[in-house]
Amino acid sequence: MAPSIVETVTEAAQSLKISAGPLHKGAFVGGPKTYAHDGEVKGTSTQPPASYPNYLPVWDNEESKIPPLEPFEHYDHGKDADPSFPDLFPADKANVSDITPQIGSEVRGVQLSQLTQEGKDQLALFVAQRKVVAFRDQDFAGLPIEKALEWGGYYGRHHVHPTSGAPKGFPEVHLVHRGAEENVAREYLANHTNTVTWHSDVTYEQQPPGTTFLYILDGPKSGGDTLFVNQAKAYNRLSPEFKKRLHGLKALHSGIEQAQGSLNRGGTVRRDPVTNIHPLVRTHPVTGEKALFVNQQFTRHIVGYKKEESDYLLQFLYNHIALSQDIQARVKWAPGTVVVWDNRVTAHSALLDWEDGQRRHLARITPQAERPFETPFE
Numbered sequence: 001m002a003p004s005i006v007e008t009v010t011e012a013a014q015s016l017k018i019s020a021g022p023l024h025k026g027a028f029v030g031g032p033k034t035y036a037h038d039g040e041v042k043g044t045s046t047q048p049p050a051s052y053p054n055y056l057p058v059w060d061n062e063e064s065k066i067p068p069l070e071p072f073e074h075y076d077h078g079k080d081a082d083p084s085f086p087d088l089f090p091a092d093k094a095n096v097s098d099i100t101p102q103i104g105s106e107v108r109g110v111q112l113s114q115l116t117q118e119g120k121d122q123l124a125l126f127v128a129q130r131k132v133v134a135f136r137d138q139d140f141a142g143l144p145i146e147k148a149l150e151w152g153g154y155y156g157r158h159h160v161h162p163t164s165g166a167p168k169g170f171p172e173v174h175l176v177h178r179g180a181e182e183n184v185a186r187e188y189l190a191n192h193t194n195t196v197t198w199h200s201d202v203t204y205e206q207q208p209p210g211t212t213f214l215y216i217l218d219g220p221k222s223g224g225d226t227l228f229v230n231q232a233k234a235y236n237r238l239s240p241e242f243k244k245r246l247h248g249l250k251a252l253h254s255g256i257e258q259a260q261g262s263l264n265r266g267g268t269v270r271r272d273p274v275t276n277i278h279p280l281v282r283t284h285p286v287t288g289e290k291a292l293f294v295n296q297q298f299t300r301h302i303v304g305y306k307k308e309e310s311d312y313l314l315q316f317l318y319n320h321i322a323l324s325q326d327i328q329a330r331v332k333w334a335p336g337t338v339v340v341w342d343n344r345v346t347a348h349s350a351l352l353d354w355e356d357g358q359r360r361h362l363a364r365i366t367p368q369a370e371r372p373f374e375t376p377f378e
Helices: 005-015 037-042 117-130 145-155 184-189 231-236 240-246 256-264 307-323
Strands: 095-098 105-108 132-135 173-178 211-218 226-230 250-254 275-279 281-283 290-292 299-302 328-331 338-342 346-350 360-365
Touching: 117 132, 117 145, 117 211, 117 338, 132 328, 145 173, 145 360, 226 231, 231 290, 231 307, 275 281, 299 307, 338 346
Parallel strands: 105 132
Antiparallel strands: 095 105, 132 338, 173 360, 211 338, 211 360, 226 328, 226 346, 250 275, 250 299, 281 290
16 A cells, blocks of 8 residues: 555654764855855944844754654643733724735734733734734844743744754744845745745644744835735635535644755755644644645644645635735834734735845744644534
8 A cells, every 4th residue: 555645754754864963154045155154243245233133143053963852731821811902902002904904903002021010921822813923123133032032932932944044052043034135035036926935833743833032133225015815714714614624624744844945955854854744724822823834934734634625615715815905014124113913813825025235133032832722613
């Protein structure tokens, strides 16, 4: 009998046993070449130095490969939140506006680093409801990195990315770094017609992220925005009979391809890649909302379906998500912005549309949440 897709992917994971010792220090996640570290620290002929050199990526934070992640008990603090949000949005300070009716809000007048415990609980609930929230004029990037991690750790165990660069001494921080003078968009578009890659972060983990934080360090003059889509609305747009058919289905999510891609670029894999099976429809533990939980980057196959059947259904869902622009939001980055979103009920995509030769440098704090679960169809 031919092996199933689950067996095939599992065998591939077991065969990908790479020694993940220190990588050459100039390695750049976006491609096979290296970035000029001195150019990032000292600047170039056309670009200033990195504003936050303490956030420049390295790949040698660990002496050897790190062990597999162990399951843990996650508690979502949104369960404790006052739904009127009095501590998150004081009446005399906060300015809250919707980016679109269906997804996204923008907030001014609230300093995340100064929130009380009650305010942090309310943040988890508000983000779960609005899916993505852009907080402007924040001091987050200027905090000591250990303080930013301590703050973010309230929302769950920090995820350590298996392939990306991180600040020296802080492997828990995932960096999105495109250095000055890098021709990122030009190189990507040499082999693609567009730069949109919808995904939810590291869904191949047994316990993928929940409330997630991304803050800007340096950005291009224009472009480099991030798209978000409301996966709960995407689910609700489907007919009752179609939703009923999706319930009970599970899909395999794989980190193998990301690991192999890192190696192909001369990168590192600091933890053996994993696969996990999750429901196609996921329930949020606080709001009770059901949401599609598939993404083209990491979802590989619907368990129990033949390849053609699985491909057909998954492609329908991917197209449905990508084409539903009325349940999407485009978040524009500006200095001092912290974007908070719920990875359980959204997907997102960066846009590689800025002019070459400019730096785009962001840091992500990625608390893990519960293992995805599904409640009965109603």
